[in-house]
Amino acid sequence: METKTLQNKQENIGVKMKITGAEAVIRCLLAEGVDVLFGYPGGAIMPVYDELFKFQDKLHHVLTRHEQGAIHAAQGYARVNGKVGVAMATSGPGATNLVTGLADAQIDSTPVVCITGQVARHLLGSDAFQETDIVGISTPVTKWNCQVTMAEDIPAMIAKAFYIARTGRPGPVLVDITKNAQFQEFDFEYKPCTGIRSYKPVPKLNVEKIEAAAALINSAKKPMIVFGQGIILGEAEAELKAFVEKSGIPAAWTILGLSAMDSEHPLNVGMVGMHGNYAPNLLTNECDVLIALGMRFDDRVTGDLSRYAKQAKVVHFEIDPAEIDKNVKTEVAVLGDVKETLAAILPHIEEKTYPDWLKEFETLYQVELKKVIEPELNPEKEGLTMAEVINQINITSEQKAVIVSDVGQHQMFACRYAKFKQSKSNITSGGLGTMGFGLPAAMGAKMGAPDRPVVAIAGDGGYQMTIQELGTIFQTQIPVKIVVLNNEFLGMVRQWQQLFFDKRYASTEMINPDFVKIAEGYHIKAKKISKREELAASVQEMMQHEGAYFLEVMVEKEDNVFPMIPTGASVSECRLS
Amino acid sequence: MENKFYTITIYTENNVGLLNRVSGIFLKRHINIESINASSSEIQDVHKYVIVVHTTEDWVRKIIGQIEKQVEVIRAYYHTDEEIIYQESAIFKIKSDLLFDERQIQNIIKESNSQIVTVSREFFVIAKTGRRHEIEEVHDKLKPYGIMQFVRSGRISVSKETMEISKILQEFQEN
Numbered sequence: 128m129e130t131k132t133l134q135n136k137q138e139n140i141g142v143k144m145k146i147t148g149a150e151a152v153i154r155c156l157l158a159e160g161v162d163v164l165f166g167y168p169g170g171a172i173m174p175v176y177d178e179l180f181k182f183q184d185k186l187h188h189v190l191t192r193h194e195q196g197a198i199h200a201a202q203g204y205a206r207v208n209g210k211v212g213v214a215m216a217t218s219g220p221g222a223t224n225l226v227t228g229l230a231d232a233q234i235d236s237t238p239v240v241c242i243t244g245q246v247a248r249h250l251l252g253s254d255a256f257q258e259t260d261i262v263g264i265s266t267p268v269t270k271w272n273c274q275v276t277m278a279e280d281i282p283a284m285i286a287k288a289f290y291i292a293r294t295g296r297p298g299p300v301l302v303d304i305t306k307n308a309q310f311q312e313f314d315f316e317y318k319p320c321t322g323i324r325s326y327k328p329v330p331k332l333n334v335e336k337i338e339a340a341a342a343l344i345n346s347a348k349k350p351m352i353v354f355g356q357g358i359i360l361g362e363a364e365a366e367l368k369a370f371v372e373k374s375g376i377p378a379a380w381t382i383l384g385l386s387a388m389d390s391e392h393p394l395n396v397g398m399v400g401m402h403g404n405y406a407p408n409l410l411t412n413e414c415d416v417l418i419a420l421g422m423r424f425d426d427r428v429t430g431d432l433s434r435y436a437k438q439a440k441v442v443h444f445e446i447d448p449a450e451i452d453k454n455v456k457t458e459v460a461v462l463g464d465v466k467e468t469l470a471a472i473l474p475h476i477e478e479k480t481y482p483d484w485l486k487e488f489e490t491l492y493q494v495e496l497k498k499v500i501e502p503e504l505n506p507e508k509e510g511l512t513m514a515e516v517i518n519q520i521n522i523t524s525e526q527k528a529v530i531v532s533d534v535g536q537h538q539m540f541a542c543r544y545a546k547f548k549q550s551k552s553n554i555t556s557g558g559l560g561t562m563g564f565g566l567p568a569a570m571g572a573k574m575g576a577p578d579r580p581v582v583a584i585a586g587d588g589g590y591q592m593t594i595q596e597l598g599t600i601f602q603t604q605i606p607v608k609i610v611v612l613n614n615e616f617l618g619m620v621r622q623w624q625q626l627f628f629d630k631r632y633a634s635t636e637m638i639n640p641d642f643v644k645i646a647e648g649y650h651i652k653a654k655k656i657s658k659r660e661e662l663a664a665s666v667q668e669m670m671q672h673e674g675a676y677f678l679e680v681m682v683e684k685e686d687n688v689f690p691m692i693p694t695g696a697s698v699s700e701c702r703l704s
Numbered sequence: 705m706e707n708k709f710y711t712i713t714i715y716t717e718n719n720v721g722l723l724n725r726v727s728g729i730f731l732k733r734h735i736n737i738e739s740i741n742a743s744s745s746e747i748q749d750v751h752k753y754v755i756v757v758h759t760t761e762d763w764v765r766k767i768i769g770q771i772e773k774q775v776e777v778i779r780a781y782y783h784t785d786e787e788i789i790y791q792e793s794a795i796f797k798i799k800s801d802l803l804f805d806e807r808q809i810q811n812i813i814k815e816s817n818s819q820i821v822t823v824s825r826e827f828f829v830i831a832k833t834g835r836r837h838e839i840e841e842v843h844d845k846l847k848p849y850g851i852m853q854f855v856r857s858g859r860i861s862v863s864k865e866t867m868e869i870s871k872i873l874q875e876f877q878e879n
Binding site for chain 1 (some may be wrong): 716717719720723724725731732765769770771772773774775776777778826873
């Protein structure tokens with residue numbers, strides 16, 4: 128595959144030839160090293176699809192069942208292997224169906240390039256059939272977007288799109304191409320983009336800030352690290368490990384930072400945030416220096432900002448200057464690529480250990496273990512818990528699986544209980560909380576990491592938001608494992624209704640179809656279980672099965688996720704029940 | 705932190721859709737734009753937006769960060785009224801009879817340094833350029849006599865300190 132891509136690159140770069148705009152789109156994608164894209168055809172993008180037909184031996188187009196599925200798949204692909212994911216759609220409804228995925232990729236900094244067809248130039252603004260102002264609509268949810276109305280602009284715009292999507296803080300980019308531009312012939316030449324004068328993707332490393340940060344870190348008595356997805360996006364896992372081990376500082380993670388550090392590393396103290404671990408949440412308000420690495424202090428992480436880490440001096444390592452002081456006031460801001468800044472600070476960091484401080488983490492962990500974790504993993508109740516299913520997947524897959532979760536209670540259980548040895552293994556919709564993300568993202572992840580087992584974990588609610596992608600899994604033969612944790616409720620909303628709305632379960636109970644039959648309708652091997660005795664063998668069967676597999680697990684109907692920091696509460700008020 | 709008028713100056717590439725992207729940042733934070741002006745700048749091919757908002761310094765700083773992060777924005781600055789030299793323009797359309805019947809109107813024009821742009825049988829037009837409150841003053845004085853039409857431009861301003869934008873652009877070029 129690799130050599131083929133290289134060949135394609137050579138074929139395209141620096142060679143002039145007269146081709147159509149549509150063919151240029153394909154040649155640009157090949158030149159950018161794209162080997163798979165996800166999409167859905169339609170009127171305004173048909174010339175490009177016609178070229179896809181001709182290039183099908185070089186470029187694998189996966190026909191999804193909905194454009195939202197296409198962009199989530201592109202996101203899953205990008206998140207698992209770090210390359211730019213590509214989605215394609217037609218104008219109008221095809222383009223608007225991408226919007227949720229764009230917003231998701233924007234808030235979770237996922238490099239995605241979307242190519243949409245548009246009505247011909249002379250029809251723009253005339254309310255033509257399937258015309259929509261997708262550039263206008265997608266502006267707030269893209270890192271950059273543009274409309275191309277002449278074929279000769281296609282190569283430069285696509286080159287720019289890929290460059291912007293993957294550099295600096297990554298994000299989604301949309302290129303809207305009018306149909307006339309797709310038909311038009313021109314002299315094609317592809318030059319990759321190497322810079323844009325108004326765009327500085329990575330701030331320059333400032334040695335003074337590195338020294339100031341090191342001095343603060345070295346002087347700390349109770350320091351704590353919180354790392355986020357910046358570590359994964361910046362591929363700074365080794366630098367993080369070296370920094371943590373040399374400094375001896377306990378490290379917690381945000382939901383999107385999960386898998387950047389070995390789950391069983393002795394200095395890994397768990398997740399922060401609304402359903403994070405007890406110790407790092409409580410001790411956020413006890414530490415004297417808080418070192419934030421590639422994270423953005425989301426409100427689900429901080430709880431009430433006015434009572435968040437007020438006693439601590441904050442050191443913020445960040446690539447995006449707009450994140451500095453956005454939510455939490457910083458003592459020292461270290462701007463730059465976290466891979467470079469962590470490497471630069473390491474020589475200045477004193478080798479230390481904090482036995483007493485670590486003991487505080489351990490003590491609180493024991494409290495959580497006894498009150499929450501043990502009862503979840505070894506429940507006395509009859510029904511299965513979501514946590515024990517996740518745990519069984521850990522055991523069976525030997526912590527090697529890529530876990531792609533949807534949104535809701537099962538997502539929190541997945542992130543709390545899944546264990547990882549390898550980075551880029553946890554894929555979930557963090558910032559946007561997009562129900563329906565899981566199944567298509569898992570398809571994309573499997574295509575992006577064909578050698579790794581990929582397990583989609585969804586609830587019965589979110590699963591049905593993009594369930595049509597079973598069609599894609601069947602047609603494309605994507606061997607992804609699908610686990611639905613079925614509690615016959617929109618569990619997270621139900622939990623809030625129970626806790627904060629006096630158990631008024633408004634529109635959260637689900638009457639579900641026969642999910643096994645649906646999967647079997649798509650010729651996907653399927654099984655439903657509800658007993659503890661069946662769990663281990665069923666997960667084993669699923670993981671060993673060669674193709675796609677659907678496993679429905681009936682779980683306790685009214686379980687809650689704990690610990691929990693209720694909205695508006697402080698991290699210190701983390702509840703265990 | 706108290707609300708104040710801040711003048712935001714943004715140097716940008718001259719591209720379709722960028723104004724929409726920038727104004728969206730204000731929309732997202734529910735901040736009303738008091739006045740906006742887009743024009744060419746002192747540098748060839750570089751555009752300049754001047755946007756006036758009424759908000760706190762903390763918010764304006766966060767907004768500047770989010771504006772600067774846009775791919776096609778070269779640099780954004782914010783200033784208080786004291787840190788800039790600014791002008792706004794206004795045009796008043798008034799019935800011609802009044803110019804002869806009401807002596808006071810001529811005094812208002814003279815005292816405020818307004819200019820008569822045109823006089824016709826039915827109406828005459830006055831233009832006034834100045835700071836915000838100067839224009840408001842003329843407006844308030846003319847109002848009792850009846851204003852047929854009134855329009856005020858967006859603010860245009862230059863900063864007292866240098867903005868060093870040429871230097872920044874040069875750095876871009878060199879890198």
